[in-house]
Amino acid sequence: MLYATRYAILKLHRFLLPSSNLLAFMPYAHRTRLCLLHSQPLPSRDAYKFDNVEDAVALFNCKVDMHPQPSIVELTKILGTIVKMKYYATAIHLYTHMESKGILPFSVTLNIMINCYGHAGQMGFALSVMSKFVKWGFKPSAVTFTTLMKGLCLNGKILDALYIYGKIVAKGFWFDEVMYGTLINGLCKSGETRVALQRLWKMEGQFVKPNLVMYNIVVDGLCKDGLLNDALDLYFNMLGRGISPDIVTYTSLIYGFCHAGQWKEAGLLLNVIFVKDISLDVYTFNIIIDALCKEEMLLQAHDLCDVMILRGQQPNIITYTILMNGYCLNNKVDEARNLFDMVIERGVVPDVWSYNILIKGYCKINRVDEARNLMKDMFRKNIVPNIVTYNTLVDGLCKAGRISSAREIVNEMHYCGQPFPNVTTYNIILDFVCKNQHLDEAIRLFKSLIFERRFVPNVWSYNILISGYCKNKRLDGAMNLLQDMFKNLDPNIETYNILLHALCDRQQLGKMSKT
């Protein structure tokens, strides 16, 4: 009898069993518990579905301890569902436990583990899984290599991903659509848009053709880099290939032109969308509302928000944050706050970003106590403040002259580590100390931070101090710091501006040409 027929009959048989008929109407988690109680094998005909990780973990642990040992396929299925819920660390833990019990993985299990290590930021372990393929005689598949490349890209190792790509191609292995998609996205997200573009051009003549999403990824990358002509070239190239650009393509292009201040082009593209009768989505509206806000056209921005609702698109928390930011930029913090309160009343849940914008707004107009209250409000609502929240507040407190409160918060960050102070935090303090004419104290602080708190200064840290030296007419000190900076960092345009300004002031043009 054919295997498929046997399987079909078996399935039917299972279904007709009275107990399983009853079970079919129960949530799967309950079925799991029932099966555990009666130590019956689970119906394996459908995929595992769990309401929460705990159930999945419980089932996995139960199966691992069973006698005789369960099939690795069953365990792999459970691992797969846990990974789909994004509990990578849990899956790694379970896998280790399984291996310690002497249960050996097979190729699919290993693929899952590479995925887990990639998301957990442990590429070293992911690579050691690769060697297990060889050790146990499994063949890495297209899935294996895709997963590995994605992990490398996620962890900023785009060069390694490209190396793997080169190796695979050199072996005469064909890249499929998914592999190319992974690589192109990885390249764009690592800022290597040009390489991604070259890859895309090369694909044109190959067996696997670039698809809409691949085009969109590269168009977006080009727009983010401000390479608008290239983005338009690619757009026309799509049209020529018979791939219709969608709302995502247009949204990326409009974003690019808006950010370049090329309103006419952005408007033309918007017109194309209307002519083609493509409906705008929330992203498109948000980008245009943001552009209007940045151009101080707050009324129009607000009107567009209403248009959005009329057209059946609900503004989301990002829309409201954009509007709030628009108000704050114009020092209309109370209006931003009114909007914020109204949004919450309407049942939209605020997030960290929306709080951060409002906190920044209050700090800017020196109402730091209201900023602090907002942070307390976050704790009440279980919205976890992030490093931006803390840095904004520390900066606000410093600028309001409340240095002891600022230091209190930084110390709290340092000892609780939730979040840890970063370069920006320390730069805010350095800037404050410098601006208040305590240059020598700032230098002392700078050195002690490096030695005691493992502070790694960036260009801005140096710029702050160099600027401090310049304002105190101590150009030698500024030059020494510049020398010091050259050891690890490249100065940026701001560094040169500060120095040129100071040197021009003293008309020491001879020194200027040296820098």
Next chain:
DNA sequence: ATAGGGTTAG
């Protein structure tokens, strides 16, 4: 069929 990618906004 248990495993792999994918685009836009603050």
